[in-house]
Amino acid sequence: MQYGLKQLEQIAHGLAMQFGSSCEVVIHDARTKGMEGTIVCIENGEISNRRVGDGPSHAVLEAIKSGDKELADRYGYLTRTKDGRVFRSSTIYIRDEDGNIHYVFCINSDITDLLNLQKAVAGITGSTGLTEGPAEKPDAERITTSxxxxxxxxxxxxxxxxxxxxxxxxxxxxxxxxxxxxxxxxxxxxxxxxxxxxxxxxxxxxxxxxxxxxxxxxxxx
Incomplete structure (x- = not known):
């Protein structure tokens, strides 16, 4: 089944309504020339300070430079905003009937507060484990706005x-x-x-x- 932009916008809105204000959903148009203004739809964009008309992410650049080769969707990886907030992100490549990538559908769940809470609880209880806060996530891919x-x-x-x-x-x-x-x-x-x-x-x-x-x-x- 092929999805047009209107259908993708409907799905993006539904996801944002389901998961609330901490879930950002972004649609990039991978066919945008020069990669200026690739964002064509965004829900809850205030968490990354982005809006329609803003620029591409690393995922969009990867889609374009791949030449639409076999590029796998990515799920549950870490990204970071310029101001240090950490997201758990997924990227889905929307293709036409010939396999060419038209849209990049991104879901970003803000987990910054959860990481900070986890670290605070670990500090109180003396427990160890996955207690890194945002400052300790250097491997997170940065979300860009232009x-x-x-x-x-x-x-x-x-x-x-x-x-x-x-x-x-x-x-x-x-x-x-x-x-x-x-x-x-x-x-x-x-x-x-x-x-x-x-x-x-x-x-x-x-x-x-x-x-x-x-x-x-x-x-x-």
Whole structure:
């Protein structure tokens, strides 16, 4: 059965009504050019400070860069907002009859208060176990509100992977960072090259030269 946007909006509203104000439901249009304004429906968006017209998440970028290959739905993973709230999230890819991803349907349950309560109870009782609060969840994927935020995340991850500040990288290290960005789909983002060249302090000629070197090495493997 295929679902159109109106049907998905109805399902999103029903889920939000069922699970209450701590459950955010978001629909992204994966066909949005340049990934500007991918959110076409959102329920309880105040918990992540997002609204219709805001930008993509990591899940949307993954859907686009995958080229609609076999991309599995994800359930029950952790995400984090910019202000530190932690969600238990699920992502469902809505496809057309040819298997192309049209919409990304996301459900985010805010578990921040539960984690804090769990930690407080553990502190009182002296028990151990899964007592981490939001500050101890570094592996949680960050929820972004714009393409600028998403690109900032990807650049930070690239630099962390190399382990050297951008201004101190050798050409080989810079190419390693650019390879990560290319693999992550960063260059699908509108005007990504401008921000990347500014961040690494290089010209567009150098950026595209590095990018071509990376692609040539990948093709030779």
């Amino acid at each position: 393409v600028a935020d998403l690109l900032d995340d990807l650049i930070a991850q690239a630099v962390a992977l190399v382990g050297v500040p951008a201004g101190e990288m050798t050409k080989a290290q810079r190419c390693q960072a650019i390879k990560y960005l290319n693999d992550a789909g960063a260059f699908l983002i509108s005007k990504a090259a401008d921000k990347i060249t500014d961040y690494f302090g290089i010209s567009k000629f150098t950026l595209y030269s590095d990018l071509n070197s990376v692609k040539e090495k990948d093709a030779a493997l």
